[in-house]
Amino acid sequence: MEPESQVGDAYLVARARDGYLDAYEMLVQRHSANAYRVALQLCGNHHDAQDIAQEALVAAWQNLPRFRGDASFATWLYRIVTRRALNKISRGPVADQADLLEDFTDAVAGPAEQTERNLAVDAVTDALAALPFPQRTVVVLHHFEGLSYADVAEVTGSSVPAVRSNLFRARRTLGKKLGEWR
Amino acid sequence: MDEPSAEPPAGPLLLDAVTLACGAEVDPLLEQVADGRAADLNAHQRDCVHCQAAIAEFAALWEPVAETAASQVAAPPGLTAAVMSQIRVLVRDVWYTLQTTELGTIRIAARIVAALARDSARMVPGVRVALGRSTHSRLAALAETATFGHRYPQAAVGVLGRTAVVDLAVAVTYGDSAHAVARDIQQHVIGTLRELVGLQTVVVNVKIDDILPGEADR
Numbered sequence: 074m075e076p077e078s079q080v081g082d083a084y085l086v087a088r089a090r091d092g093y094l095d096a097y098e099m100l101v102q103r104h105s106a107n108a109y110r111v112a113l114q115l116c117g118n119h120h121d122a123q124d125i126a127q128e129a130l131v132a133a134w135q136n137l138p139r140f141r142g143d144a145s146f147a148t149w150l151y152r153i154v155t156r157r158a159l160n161k162i163s164r165g166p167v168a169d170q171a172d173l174l175e176d177f178t179d180a181v182a183g184p185a186e187q188t189e190r191n192l193a194v195d196a197v198t199d200a201l202a203a204l205p206f207p208q209r210t211v212v213v214l215h216h217f218e219g220l221s222y223a224d225v226a227e228v229t230g231s232s233v234p235a236v237r238s239n240l241f242r243a244r245r246t247l248g249k250k251l252g253e254w255r
Numbered sequence: 256m257d258e259p260s261a262e263p264p265a266g267p268l269l270l271d272a273v274t275l276a277c278g279a280e281v282d283p284l285l286e287q288v289a290d291g292r293a294a295d296l297n298a299h300q301r302d303c304v305h306c307q308a309a310i311a312e313f314a315a316l317w318e319p320v321a322e323t324a325a326s327q328v329a330a331p332p333g334l335t336a337a338v339m340s341q342i343r344v345l346v347r348d349v350w351y352t353l354q355t356t357e358l359g360t361i362r363i364a365a366r367i368v369a370a371l372a373r374d375s376a377r378m379v380p381g382v383r384v385a386l387g388r389s390t391h392s393r394l395a396a397l398a399e400t401a402t403f404g405h406r407y408p409q410a411a412v413g414v415l416g417r418t419a420v421v422d423l424a425v426a427v428t429y430g431d432s433a434h435a436v437a438r439d440i441q442q443h444v445i446g447t448l449r450e451l452v453g454l455q456t457v458v459v460n461v462k463i464d465d466i467l468p469g470e471a472d473r
Binding site for chain 1: 270281282285286289313316317318319320321322323324326328329330331334335337338339341342343345346366369370373383384386387388424426464465467
């Protein structure tokens with residue numbers, strides 16, 4: 074295990090607030106993939122996802138003094154990413170829904186298996202994109218990122234019952250869409 | 256005339272139902288499957304064909320979602336560099352060492368000096384993590400403005416001409432003499448910066464602020 078991986082996010086956040094940019098760089102290295110992945114699943118295309126992740130990571134650094142540490146850095150970053158994704162989506166249609174596929178390529182799978190998997194990913198992407206943003210967000214955070222209901226509520230600024238209710242509706246809609254695809 | 260069928264809904268139609276024929280609610284079943292607990296049947300489900308059929312159907316419907324969620328998505332190459340580059344512009348971290356020779360001038364960015372100092376410190380036995388900063392006090396003020404109040408408690412200095420002051424925050428191995436490790440870091444880093452950057456005067460401030468368990472303790 075790399076020694077750097079043994080220091081917690083709270084330590085790195087404290088050092089970043091003291092002006093150690095390389096402490097923040099370690100945080101970026103740890104969390105950039107999560108930020109990008111959530112942005113990708115929320116907005117559905119690579120270019121917007123990269124913009125959102127980059128903007129969110131810079132905004133997180135700018136707002137470190139306001140970060141009280143009640144939630145984890147990861148949860149706090151998820152909140153910034155989801156808000157930025159919502160802003161981006163609200164501003165207009167996304168650039169290109171199709172290029173989500175390129176981010177799910179799997180070098181291990183054979184061509185036929187890969188094509189089938191890409192079709193499945195495509196179907197999930199379309200089904201996700203058809204969900205209202207609050208439902209899409211809870212599905213991505215809970216089922217894709219593995220956050221608990223309480224953490225999803227923290228990220229989205231809602232309650233656990235509201236998260237659960239959104240997930241119930243979202244799962245039924247996703248199930249129906251994917252049933253049509255099958 | 257045939258009686259209307261009393262069969263429960265099947266397939267995706269299940270998703271329009273509130274309950275199954277056995278009275279079990281659909282949403283908790285779907286939640287059970289989506290959360291990866293399809294095999295964790297309760298006492299009722301173990302004896303109920305309706306629940307078992309619904310769980311099997313939901314598992315098939317949910318499989319593409321689970322597959323997509325399990326796919327590895329890496330951050331685009333260059334994302335970290337782009338973020339840090341943007342931040343460095345915000346703090347205007349553009350100070351350089353300056354050496355004038357008969358051939359011209361040599362300037363080395365202060366952040367490079369800090370990175371060299373950090374990497375040099377990491378080579379000292381007992382050092383587990385080292386972080387370096389090189390912000391000049393004026394830069395600290397700029398950064399404070401840019402970040403709405405970042406604090407630099409020890410007025411980090413940085414570089415001026417052929418003089419450098421570097422702050423290092425270090426985590427050491429539990430059980431090692433923190434004082435001895437700090438002295439080793441100072442000597443090693445000063446030697447490195449003199450040799451690699453050509454600095455004449457180097458001051459290395461070491462702050463040991465975390466202790467990590469040794470290799471044998473993990």
